[in-house]
Amino acid sequence: MFAMLRLYRRAPRRVNRKKKNFSCTLPGIVYTLLTVMPKGLSATQRTLRCLREQGRICGIVERFNAHVGPFGIRQDLFGYIDILALDPQRGIIAIQSCGQSFAEHARKILENEIAPEWLKAGGKIELYGWRKVKLKRGMKAERWMPRIREFTLADFGQKNFPSPLDSEKPMG
DSSP states (O other): OOOHHHHOOOOOOOOOOOEEEEEEEETTTTEEEEEEEEEEOOOOHHHHHHHHHHTTTOOOEOOEESSSSSTOOOOBBBTTBBBEEEEETTTEEEEEEEOOOOHHHHHHHEEEEESSHHHTTTTTEEEEEEEEESSSOOOOEEEEEEEEEEEEEGGGGTOOOOOOTTOOOOOO
């Protein structure tokens, strides 16, 4: 009996962890850290690590809603915010993180009706797009690097965006 159980016992899981260079770039600044990272890190987790290296306090505000659709969906705060970060110099920052679809996510922020209100209230909006970049041309070594875009009110054009708060009518 015990011999049969031993034959069917599963082998222990092996965790594939390799040492990789991780870096985060800002204009004029490069942060590099040699860490042990799991192979498949999400764009949100990469962004969180990058923000914490810069000394920002951050938290995830994107949630999974299992009650919508047959398989559930991920819902962002206000339709575009994945992460909120507190920076001592810049204030509160709304961050959208993505992988390869940078232009789609930029369009998503620009079409959102609440994003200009966030900027008018004094908040900042940033988009982090993660991609693998070769260290040197012709070499195989690659590193995950973010493409960072900051949005301002000028990005939303001269459109007269109605405030979502103005559309509410008093009850009665």
